[in-house]
Amino acid sequence: xxxxxxxxxxxxxxxxxKIAVLVGAITRGRSLNIVGVGVAxxxxxxxxxxxxxxxxxxxxxHALEMAEKRAGARIEEVWLxxxxxxxxxxxxxxxxxxxxxxxTVTALDIASVCALAKEKELPPGRSxxxxxxxPFRLDGRAVPDPEHLSGRRLEVGYWIVHGPExxxxxxxxxxxxxxxxxxxxxxxxxxxxxxxxxxxxxxxGALVIDIGKGVTDYVLYRDGHVLVTGTLPVAGDHLTNDLSxxxxxxxxxxxxxxxxxxxxxxxxxxxxDKVWLNGDASFGDRQLxxxxxxxxxxxxxxxxxxxxxxxxxxAFSPEHCGAGVVLTGGTAKLPGxxxxxxxxxxxxxxxxEAPSWVKDELKDPMFSTVLGVFQFGLRTAHEHALxxxxxxxxxxxxTRIFAST
Numbered sequence: 563x564x565x566x567x568x569x570x571x572x573x574x575x576x577x578x579x580k581i582a583v584l585v586g587a588i589t590r591g592r593s594l595n596i597v598g599v600g601v602a603x604x605x606x607x608x609x610x611x612x613x614x615x616x617x618x619x620x621x622x623x624h625a626l627e628m629a630e631k632r633a634g635a636r637i638e639e640v641w642l643x644x645x646x647x648x649x650x651x652x653x654x655x656x657x658x659x660x661x662x663x664x665x666t667v668t669a670l671d672i673a674s675v676c677a678l679a680k681e682k683e684l685p686p687g688r689s690x691x692x693x694x695x696x697p698f699r700l701d702g703r704a705v706p707d708p709e710h711l712s713g714r715r716l717e718v719g720y721w722i723v724h725g726p727e728x729x730x731x732x733x734x735x736x737x738x739x740x741x742x743x744x745x746x747x748x749x750x751x752x753x754x755x756x757x758x759x760x761x762x763x764x765x766x767g768a769l770v771i772d773i774g775k776g777v778t779d780y781v782l783y784r785d786g787h788v789l790v791t792g793t794l795p796v797a798g799d800h801l802t803n804d805l806s807x808x809x810x811x812x813x814x815x816x817x818x819x820x821x822x823x824x825x826x827x828x829x830x831x832x833x834x835d836k837v838w839l840n841g842d843a844s845f846g847d848r849q850l851x852x853x854x855x856x857x858x859x860x861x862x863x864x865x866x867x868x869x870x871x872x873x874x875x876x877a878f879s880p881e882h883c884g885a886g887v888v889l890t891g892g893t894a895k896l897p898g899x900x901x902x903x904x905x906x907x908x909x910x911x912x913x914x915e916a917p918s919w920v921k922d923e924l925k926d927p928m929f930s931t932v933l934g935v936f937q938f939g940l941r942t943a944h945e946h947a948l949x950x951x952x953x954x955x956x957x958x959x960x961t962r963i964f965a966s967t
């Protein structure tokens with residue numbers, strides 16, 4: 563039952579393959595009860611970008627309506643996941659000399675160094691999505707909270723994620739067309755990472771990779787903090803496309819073959835081992851070499867994971883990633899993908915599992931991002947007051963971002 567004092571919030575993911583909506587009743591600012599679910603096939607969206615506004619609206623509004631009906635309540639606000647190849651990020655840091663005569667760090671010192679680290683201007687037409695703070699350093703040593711400590715020089719850095727205002731606002735306008743207000747933008751990778759790793763794992767260092775249909779999101783943690791995030795416009799669709807070309811079948815047939823017989827690594831050894839294309843003895847049904855299917859799928863999976871490693875660059879090192887690699891998203895269901903990740907990153911890899919508090923019907927990887935949007939937001943929102951509600955200037959209002967701690 564929904565309390566009269568509850569905020570009714572929807573976490574929304576507008577993806578290439580599906581639109582996912584979860585409705586949560588939030589009480590006392592931190593307690594969450596999932597009360598409604600809506601899932602619809604995506605239309606008008608490609609690699610995280612709206613390419614057909616009308617189609618995207620129809621699909622998204624259908625999922626929102628479904629979720630509201632199941633919740634038995636009207637959504638009051640939306641927390642919207644952000645992904646897509648149009649997003650980019652950079653690191654910026656700053657330092658200040660501690661001003662007090664006795665070298666004790668004050669709140670003013672902290673505010674000053676944070677403001678300096680975040681003030682780097684973006685290129686024209688870009689909007690900030692997240693400003694993710696890394697640990698403070700006081701005289702070279704990492705400290706979680708420097709206030710009242712003694713030192714001479716205070717430093718901090720931020721990983722700043724940004725995207726083109728036009729493309730970011732497209733998703734906001736799709737939700738706004740249902741007469742709902744988007745109150746928060748949450749990077750999809752941060753959502754998945756928040757859900758699928760524990761605080762201890764983030765402290766050990768962990769890499770979370772979410773391989774969807776159109777894009778792949780990743781986040782690297784070190785010492786409990788986000789070190790790097792990113793999005794690649796390469797994902798499950800590329801496996802399907804390669805299978806379609808290599809096997810000379812339609813994209814729909816290739817998708818079916820991928821789901822039935824695709825693997826992250828090759829295990830078949832007998833070239834004579836065949837599988838049926840349709841398996842229903844229909845006209846035109848034919849046999850395909852199983853080895854070829856596995857070889858094509860495994861090659862693309864390996865390439866995708868190699869690109870993630872290259873994008874991470876020197877930020878990634880196995881010795882600082884003690885919790886290993888966590889895989890999620892629809893493509894992470896491929897058998898053997900954990901072994902493929904281990905080969906690329908030289909670390910133990912596993913499929914992400916939702917925590918025990920998640921109901922069984924929501925443990926499918928398709929819900930990892932939207933569940934994580936709630937978890938990430940609730941974990942960090944108490945550190946920041948929500949901005950006043952406004953009818954105009956929404957995009958600029960949304961550039962106030964959670965600091966990851």
